[in-house]
Amino acid sequence: MSLPHAILTALLERPSSGLELTRRFDRSIGYFWSATHQQIYRELGKLEQRGLIRALPSERPARGQKKEFEVLPAGRAELAEWASREQESKPIRDALLLRLRAAAVVGRTGLDDELRRHLAVHRRQLAEYEAIESRDFAAAADPEDRLRRLVLRAGIGLETFWVAWLEEALAEVGDMGDAEGMGDAGADDTEAGGRPGE
Numbered sequence: 001m002s003l004p005h006a007i008l009t010a011l012l013e014r015p016s017s018g019l020e021l022t023r024r025f026d027r028s029i030g031y032f033w034s035a036t037h038q039q040i041y042r043e044l045g046k047l048e049q050r051g052l053i054r055a056l057p058s059e060r061p062a063r064g065q066k067k068e069f070e071v072l073p074a075g076r077a078e079l080a081e082w083a084s085r086e087q088e089s090k091p092i093r094d095a096l097l098l099r100l101r102a103a104a105v106v107g108r109t110g111l112d113d114e115l116r117r118h119l120a121v122h123r124r125q126l127a128e129y130e131a132i133e134s135r136d137f138a139a140a141a142d143p144e145d146r147l148r149r150l151v152l153r154a155g156i157g158l159e160t161f162w163v164a165w166l167e168e169a170l171a172e173v174g175d176m177g178d179a180e181g182m183g184d185a186g187a188d189d190t191e192a193g194g195r196p197g198e
């Protein structure tokens with residue numbers, strides 16, 4: 001997904017000012033596509049220049065008043081065309097996984113603490129997603145809400161995976177004992193292969 005399409009999606013759901021958009025990103029879209037306040041405002045300007053959105057007319061124009069934006073037909077067409085395109089799946093790219101690979105050759109110092117920290121983060125996120133599902137999607141009946149709930153379920157599934165995997169990783173590292181694990185730094189790279197666990 002690209003930021004322009006995330007903004008078009010949000011504005012089609014509800015016309016908003018830049019400030020409202022940043023708050024909505026913090027509460028919902030930002031869970032799977034984050035953006036800073038500056039990035040959102042910059043993108044709003046570009047979308048407006050391209051004729052994909054427009055500022056809603058204000059009844060009482062005033063200096064410093066927040067402009068609300070809505071999507072124009074060209075913006076809806078752009079989003080529909082993008083949504084119908086084939087999307088490439090992205091491989092996992094996570095620094096924690098690289099950290100485990102590095103620990104195999106330089107030692108495990110601090111690794112269990114880092115795993116516990118990540119586990120606490122993922123448990124909190126999972127609890128937050130589950131609370132959102134109970135609060136907002138307990139009786140999701142219309143197609144729009146059912147699709148939004150599917151996005152949330154993806155988040156719940158990912159967090160459930162990370163919690164289970166981190167618990168497994170902590171148990172595995174705990175079983176290694178107190179001895180500092182040092183891999184063979186001079187091992188033949190051809191034996192390492194390209195697979196995650198080798």
